Amino acid sequence: xxxxxxxxxxxxxxxxxxxxxxxxxxxxxxxxxxxxxxxxxxxxxxxxxxxxxxxxxxxxxxxxxxxxxxxxxxxxxxxxxxxxxxxxxxxxxxxxxxxxxxxxxxxxxxxxxxxxxxxxxxxxxxxxxxxxxxxxxxxxxxxxxxxxxxxxxxxxxxxxxxxxxxxxxxxxxxxxxxxxxxxxxxxxxxxxxxxxxxxxxxxxxxxxxxxxxxxxxxxxxxxxxxxxxxxxxxxxxxxxxxxxxxxxxxxxxxxxxxxxxxxxxxxxxxxxxxxxxxxxxxxxxxxxxxxxxxxxxxxxxxxxxxxxxxxxxxxxxxxxxxxxxxxxxxxxxxxxxxxxxxxxxxxxxxxxxxxxxxxxxxxxxxxxxxxxxxxxxxxxxxxxxxxxxxxxxxxxxxxxxxxxxxxxxxxxxxxxxxxxxxxxxxxxxxxxxxxxxxxxxxxxxxxxxxxxxxxxxxxxxxxxxxxxxxxxxxxxxxxxxxxxxxxxxxxxxxxxxxxxxxxxxxxxxxxxxxxxxxxxxxxxxxxxxxxxxxxxxxxxxxxxxxxxxxxxxxxxxxxxxxxxxxxxxxxxxxxxxxxxxxx
Amino acid sequence: xxxxxxxxxxxxxxxxxxxxxxxxxxxxxxxxxxxxxxxxxxxxxxxxxxxxxxxxxxxxxxxxxxxxxxxxxxxxxxxxxxxxxxxxxxxxxxxxxxxxxxxxxxxxxxxxxxxxxxxxxxxxxxxxxxxxxxxxxxxxxxxxxxxxxxxxxxxxxxxxxxx
Numbered sequence: 204x205x206x207x208x209x210x211x212x213x214x215x216x217x218x219x220x221x222x223x224x225x226x227x228x229x230x231x232x233x234x235x236x237x238x239x240x241x242x243x244x245x246x247x248x249x250x251x252x253x254x255x256x257x258x259x260x261x262x263x264x265x266x267x268x269x270x271x272x273x274x275x276x277x278x279x280x281x282x283x284x285x286x287x288x289x290x291x292x293x294x295x296x297x298x299x300x301x302x303x304x305x306x307x308x309x310x311x312x313x314x315x316x317x318x319x320x321x322x323x324x325x326x327x328x329x330x331x332x333x334x335x336x337x338x339x340x341x342x343x344x345x346x347x348x349x350x351x352x353x354x355x356x357x358x359x360x361x362x363x364x365x366x367x368x369x370x371x372x373x374x375x376x377x378x379x380x381x382x383x384x385x386x387x388x389x390x391x392x393x394x395x396x397x398x399x400x401x402x403x404x405x406x407x408x409x410x411x412x413x414x415x416x417x418x419x420x421x422x423x424x425x426x427x428x429x430x431x432x433x434x435x436x437x438x439x440x441x442x443x444x445x446x447x448x449x450x451x452x453x454x455x456x457x458x459x460x461x462x463x464x465x466x467x468x469x470x471x472x473x474x475x476x477x478x479x480x481x482x483x484x485x486x487x488x489x490x491x492x493x494x495x496x497x498x499x500x501x502x503x504x505x506x507x508x509x510x511x512x513x514x515x516x517x518x519x520x521x522x523x524x525x526x527x528x529x530x531x532x533x534x535x536x537x538x539x540x541x542x543x544x545x546x547x548x549x550x551x552x553x554x555x556x557x558x559x560x561x562x563x564x565x566x567x568x569x570x571x572x573x574x575x576x577x578x579x580x581x582x583x584x585x586x587x588x589x590x591x592x593x594x595x596x597x598x599x600x601x602x603x604x605x606x607x608x609x610x611x612x613x614x615x616x617x618x619x620x621x622x623x624x625x626x627x628x629x630x631x632x633x634x635x636x637x638x639x640x641x642x643x644x645x646x647x648x649x650x651x652x653x654x655x656x657x658x659x660x661x662x663x664x665x666x667x668x669x670x671x672x673x674x675x676x677x678x679x680x681x682x683x684x685x686x687x688x689x690x691x692x693x694x695x696x697x698x699x700x701x702x703x704x705x706x707x708x709x710x711x712x713x714x715x716x717x718x719x720x721x722x723x724x725x726x727x728x729x730x731x732x733x734x735x736x737x738x739x740x741x742x743x744x745x746x747x748x749x750x751x752x753x754x755x756x757x758x759x760x761x762x763x764x765x766x767x768x769x770x771x772x773x774x775x776x777x778x779x780x781x782x783x784x785x786x
Numbered sequence: 787x788x789x790x791x792x793x794x795x796x797x798x799x800x801x802x803x804x805x806x807x808x809x810x811x812x813x814x815x816x817x818x819x820x821x822x823x824x825x826x827x828x829x830x831x832x833x834x835x836x837x838x839x840x841x842x843x844x845x846x847x848x849x850x851x852x853x854x855x856x857x858x859x860x861x862x863x864x865x866x867x868x869x870x871x872x873x874x875x876x877x878x879x880x881x882x883x884x885x886x887x888x889x890x891x892x893x894x895x896x897x898x899x900x901x902x903x904x905x906x907x908x909x910x911x912x913x914x915x916x917x918x919x920x921x922x923x924x925x926x927x928x929x930x931x932x933x934x935x936x937x938x939x940x941x942x943x944x945x946x947x948x949x
Contacts, residue, residue, distance in 0.1 A: 369845025375854045385850040386832055393847070785840075 210276035225267040225278055226254055230727055236280055237289065237318055239296070239406055240355035241268035243726045245365060246404070251355055252292045253318065256280045264288055290322050298329035300407070301350035307408040308591075314406035314721050315353060336381065341389025344397040344413055344568040345715075347371075349381050352409040358382060358401035365708060367683035368515075370395035394518040394785060396682070398511035398706045399565030399589075399715015412565050412716060415586040416596055422557040422585070423466035429551050432462050433471040433537050433616065434561040437627030437711040438590050440737035441563065444718040445594030446604040451733035453741060456609025461597045462561075463610060472612040473560070474619030476533040476540065477626040477635070478750035479759065480508060483530045483776050484632075485639040485750075486767040488701055492672075501525050503677075503692060503699040506632050508532040511566040511706030511715075513780060515682050520689055521782030529777040533626065534560050534567055535576050537616075538583025539775045544763045553581055560587045563627065563714030566706065575778055589716025615755060621742030622750045628735035629680035629710035630656035630663060633703040637667060637676070638749045644670035651748045657739065659709050659731045662688060664699075676701045681708040709735065792833045798826050799837060806841040815842065816852050820859055829863045865900045865907035867945050870924045871938075874913030877921040881935075885921055886910060888935035892942055906942070 205220035212229050219228045224247075226236045240251035249266035256267045259277040264285065267278075279285065297319065304310055319326060336349035356373060359382055363369045370393035374383050384393045402410045422428045439455035448454065462470045488504050507513060507528040516523055531539065537560065542553040560567065567587040570576065576583050588596075597604055611617060622638055625631030634653040641650055655665035656676065661684040667674050677699045679688045685704045691697040707714045709731030720730055747753055764772040805822045809815045819842065823834050830853050839846040853859045871877075871886040886908075890896055893906050900907035916922050919931025923938060930941055 363845065363848075369847050372845065372847030372851040374847070374851050376857075385835070385846040785836075 208272045208274050208276075210272050210274070210278065212278045213280055214277075219272055221272070223272050225256060225258075225265070225270045225272060225276075226726075228272050229267065229278070229280060234280055235723055236267045237321070238268050238722060238726075239314060239318070239353065240357065241726070242357050242360075242404055242722055246355070246357045246360040248356060248360075251296070251353075253289055255285060255288050255292075257282050257285055286322070289318075290324060293318050293322055293324050294326075294328040296353050297324065297326050298331050299333055300353060301333060301348070302326055303351075307351070308411040309405075309408035309719070312719070312721060313408060314723075316407075317721070334378070334381075339384075339389050340413060341391040342395065342397065342413070342569070343572050344565040345390065345395075345399060345402060346411055346413050347382075347390065348409050348411075349383065350409075351407050352382055353407055354380065354382065355406055356382070357404040357406065358410060361400045361404045362395075365681055365683060366396075366398060366400060366706070367686050368394060368396060371401070394783075396511045396514040396518070396706060397566035397569045397715075398682070400707060402565065402715050403713075403717060403719050405719070406722065412589050412592065413568065414592055415568070415588050416592050416599075418586055419559050419588060419596065422559075423468065425557075427555055428557045429549075429555055430466065430468040430557045430559065431471060431541060431545075432468055432559045432561060433473045433476075434458060434462070434593075435473045435533070435563055435627065435711065436477060436624050436631075436738060437563045437714065437717070437734070438561050438593070439741075440627065440712055440734045441590050441717050442594060443604075444720065445591065445598075448605065450720070450724070450728065450730055451737055453737045454604075455741075456611070457604055457607040458593075459612055460607045460610040461602050461604055462593070464602050465596060465600055468559075469613045471537070471616035472619050473533050473537055474623030474626070475616045475753070475755050476537040477508075477623035478619050478753045478756045479536050479540075479776065480530055480533050480626075481622060481632075481635045481639050481750035482756055482760075482767045483536075483772065484528050485636050485643060487528055487530065488636065488640060489643060490768065492700065500529075503702050504528055506636075506703045507778075508626070508632055509566075509705045509711075510564065510570040511682070512685060512704045514566065514569065514783070515685065515706065517781055517783040518785060519686070521784070523689060523693075524780045524782065527780060529779070531576065531776055531778045532567075532570065533623075534562060534570060534584060534587065535778060536776050538571070538576065539578075540759070540763075542578065542581065542583055543775060544759070553578070558584045558586075560584050561590065561593050562587050563590055563711045563716045564707075565589065565715045567716075590714075590718060591716060594718070615758065618747070618753065618755050620747040620750050620753045621745035622748060623753070624745065625738045625742050627711040628657075628738050629659065629705050629708075630678045630703065631710065631738065632705075633676060633678050633701070635750055636701070636703075637669070639751050641667075641669050642749060642751055656703075659729075659735070661708065674701065675699045676703075678703045680705040680710050682706050684708075712738065792831050794827060794833060802826055802834070802837060803841055806838065810842050816844075816849070817856075820849075820853055820856075824859060829860045831861065831863070860898070862898060863900050863904065863907070866905050867926055868907050868909055869942065870909040870911045871897075872912070872914050872916075872920075872922045872924075873910045874917070874920075876913070876917035880921040882921040882923075884935050885923060885933050885938045888939050889923075889942060892939045906945070 207218050209218050215232045217232050229236050236254045238254040249269035254267040255264035257279040258265050339347040422430050442458050443452040443454040459470050505527050546553045571584040571587045622635035633656045637653050656678045661681050663678040679685050712734035713731050835849045839849045897908045897910050921933050922931050
């Protein structure tokens with residue numbers, strides 16, 4: 204039990220545990236001290252000076268985000284001095300900020316804009332020469348516009364500390380200082396894996412996904428194109444946030460109806476190919492464990508559904524590529540099925556089929572550009588759009604999202620198991636695979652809840668008894684955690700059989716393509732738990748809990764794929780990887 | 787930016803790697819490592835920074851961040867000859883900026899850069915303590931006073947004539 208500290212904030216007494224910062228303590232008395240650079244669990248450097256407060260007995264102003272509470276402290280958060288200082292700071296930040304707010308992706312929910320409004324700022328008070336930086340759109344997934352960057356360094360902290368990559372850093376000095384990649388070369392010359400966590404940590408519009416919205420509208424308007432959407436499991440758990448619904452609202456039915464209202468399109472459920480991934484992956488795992496072949500692929504086996512993780516291995520641990528499951532991601536499998544099975548069945552030329560995947564992820568935009576995920580130059584998935592892009596399309600179409608009654612996915616890719624649904628949270632793929640592996644090996648469906656692998660901790664371990672054998676498994680999310688796990692495996696410290704990795708902390712529900720929640724939410728609310736609860740509740744309420752119970756999966760094998768891991772399924776649903784080196 | 791091909795030798799690389807392995811575990815090793823690297827190679831090109839990142843097990847962006855923060859580090863090689871134009875107050879009011887421009891135009895490079903043939907590089911400095919001779923420039927440490935744009939260009943040309 205931590206020691207409790209008593210202090211006063213604006214003369215209101217408050218008691219908080221030792222180690223709490225003044226900024227966090229103020230929330231306990233319903234005061235939100237404004238901040239720009241501070242982001243809970245990510246960045247705490249006291250650099251922006253927006254969160255300054257007066258502390259009795261201390262000279263000058265103090266940054267509330269870094270200052271720990273002390274017994275008897277008297278804090279004033281709203282004096283004339285504090286307000287004047289914050290105002291000047293914000294005006295100075297705005298002096299070099301490219302104020303193209305009307306067309307900015309963060310237009311209505313920019314943290315800087317909110318502060319400017321709250322403090323009655325004159326945006327031209329320190330009117331000066333605005334630096335002109337080239338926009339870095341060298342990758343297919345993220346765009347960096349340094350003209351809008353305010354040097355809060357949240358993205359740098361995310362990339363360096365949370366993900367352990369360091370593709371970007373603060374470079375040069377004085378007026379030339381900026382966030383960028385080494386030698387000012389594009390992000391495509393770095394080991395950036397495209398996770399997009401920098402985007403969701405940015406307070407302004409300096410980082411955003413490379414948008415494919417126009418291409419999708421063009422395809423919808425083209426009478427020759429058969430346009431098909433499919434949505435990843437976590438989209439239904441987060442899309443509502445773009446329409447001012449509280450985090451943790453399940454909007455699957457409204458989402459399906461809204462997409463259908465965009466034009467003459469089919470709307471499919473990607474949980475179906477999450478189920479399919481489990482069928483293939485569980486079989487692959489079992490064959491790796493039971494095979495007696497000399498040249499059998501090695502253990503532990505790592506999951507392969509997260510494209511950020513895959514690119515991470517290709518850059519940093521190419522020697523571990525044989526340990527990656529060869530299964531395509533659910534997105535990859537869906538694309539391959541649509542342009543083969545679905546086209547054949549409906550007599551559509553794959554050239555006329557336009558596949559849009561809606562994903563919580565920017566790395567998936569890179570995945571669709573992989574040449575191995577296509578057939579004779581036709582990509583399996585034409586474009587991948589993020590939750591945010593989908594919300595913009597829905598808004599652009601003038602759809603009253605919140606008022607929709609809701610509809611169901613289109614057949615034949617409508618019904619999926621709860622196991623497919625929980626794919627969107629850390630531990631979900633592991634749990635789904637364990638359910639099916641246990642069934643294949645033991646022939647029972649007794650155990651469906653694997654609680655040890657649930658929850659938001661960055662690294663989780665568990666041991667399960669399957670087919671009379673103890674199986675050690677590990678689940679990690681966030682690439683800095685992934686690196687720890689890989690190092691433990693390489694050194695022989697740990698002997699896991701199966702490891703699930705998701706690049707984004709908490710998994711896809713917290714992906715780089717998800718709605719951007721501002722610091723005033725992220726500093727005080729556990730977004731990851733709220734969003735993942737949607738998936739687990741939906742799983743609990745589903746009559747089908749296991750992937751192998753899904754009638755759609757059974758139909759696909761009966762009609763087309765034959766057997767998991769066998770010739771046809773293998774050629775369509777499995778893939779290869781490329782060692783990329785350190786660039 | 788004028789770019790010269792990197793011409794590091796295996797001997798230089800061995801020397802740098804040895805230095806880094808000896809010092810990398812001490813706190814704040816990045817500065818002495820960068821200084822040593824610049825001492826060995828004369829400048830800090832990408833290839834050298836990549837060796838440092840690899841040996842110190844840090845992202846390249848971190849090496850580049852430090853190397854571009856301190857003005858003593860240079861990312862471009864020095865030429866066989868270095869001309870440095872004083873931009874201190876006295877020289878500046880006597881038109882040092884015009885001298886720098888004339889030299890930049892003559893050599894086709896900007897201050898901080900090196901000619902593609904590696905012969906000349908341009909620097910600027912702040913006050914050599916020879917304000918009575920303003921405006922002043924130096925070539926390889928030799929001081930030239932009371933320069934004009936025309937005389938400065940002549941001085942540069944004289945180094946080419948020696949070759």
